[in-house]
């Protein structure tokens with residue numbers, strides 16, 4: 447094995463195709479359903495997304511070419527480095543070799559621009575000049591604002607109220623790239639007004655912000671606006687696979703075979719899918735590997751919620767998707783990992799969990815911040831609160847490897863930096879943060895709604 451801290455690929459070595467796991471997943475994938483409970487055709491999504499992205503959404507082609515213009519935009523920050531976490535390993539005294547894919551090097555500071563540039567490109571190709579979206583942590587809203595600025599498009603972002611208040615600098619980033627940022631729920635949409643009438647002091651949620659963004663897109667009288675989603679959907683997972691495809695090449699460069707353990711946090715599932723799907727392809731074909739998706743205890747979509755049909759948003763504007771869901775009305779507590787506060791999950795990730803290819807894990811906020819502190823003080827970079835979930839799980843696995851005396855290779859996704867999330871760190875350092883656990887009564891109340899929908903094939 448070659449001893450390198452950072453493992454680089456040249457721009458020429460950047461993967462030229464995305465990997466579509468729908469071609470390889472075992473079991474039957476449940477299609478999205480319309481309001482009548484019947485599978486929807488591509489045309490039902492046409493008011494919301496451009497047809498070229500809808501084609502990707504339903505594609506089962508294994509490899510999909512990355513357009514040259516998208517490659518050019520990706521090359522602003524890609525390939526991202528793979529880094530060996532020597533200092534973290536030493537601090538833990540573990541025999542494990544820990545590698546992380548550093549997605550924080552993108553202009554917006556996370557993996558989100560990987561799909562933002564692709565989605566903006568396909569919309570532009572289709573003749574769309576404005577995109578509406580939601581953002582939880584602010585990472586996605588800034589990523590899409592950045593992508594739209596590269597392609598001279600307008601961008602409007604509904605930002606979950608609690609993050610809007612916690613992270614004012616994210617709004618400034620969006621504005622710098624020419625985007626507009628509004629706190630959600632807002633009075634600009636019917637969906638927002640309805641929520642505010644019932645819960646005037648709500649911290650907001652991704653489910654509410656999605657309703658607002660979809661409504662703003664489909665009611666634009668020019669017909670030139672579409673909606674763009676930063677996670678959950680199949681085409682978003684597809685665009686993110688460049689992360690895992692690069693990581694595979696990089697591990698090979700230092701003489702590693704496949705990792706023993708692949709870890710990423712999961713909110714809607716995109717950075718998890720991006721890193722893990724190219725490795726799950728090997729697992730499907732017999733490779734021994736543990737793949738862990740980490741979520742907060744306060745929003746336990748994969749570890750506690752049922753696999754069911756549900757809407758992706760509170761106003762039920764999206765089709766019914768087969769996924770793990772806490773119920774579309776679920777408003778998670780205002781933890782600081784805003785990007786992990788989502789009631790649902792990517793249908794592809796949910797399916798992979800159902801098929802036993804992925805092990806979900808829930809970790810409390812305080813353990814995650816503690817892990818983030820250790821990472822910052824050893825490896826140097828301050829992680830996003832979402833990313834600390836992957837780090838906390840990595841630390842658990844590295845300690846287990848130490849206890850068992852095993853030289854495991856652990857790969858995790860460093861999904862983003864926390865430079866705009868310092869309020870959370872401040873609260874942690876002042877002892878003001880606490881753990882939240884979703885109680886049984888609340889869980890029952892919010893998942894009740896799922897009973898009215900058809901059951902997916904298990």
Ligand SMILES: Cc1ncc(COP(=O)(O)O)c(C=O)c1O
Pocket residue numbers: 556557582583584585586676677678711712713714715716717718784785786830832833861862863
């Ligand atoms: C840094 C970071 N990591 C992870 C996530 C979670 O999203 P996803 O599960 O789609 O990767 C987010 C979402 O905003 C994020 O900003």
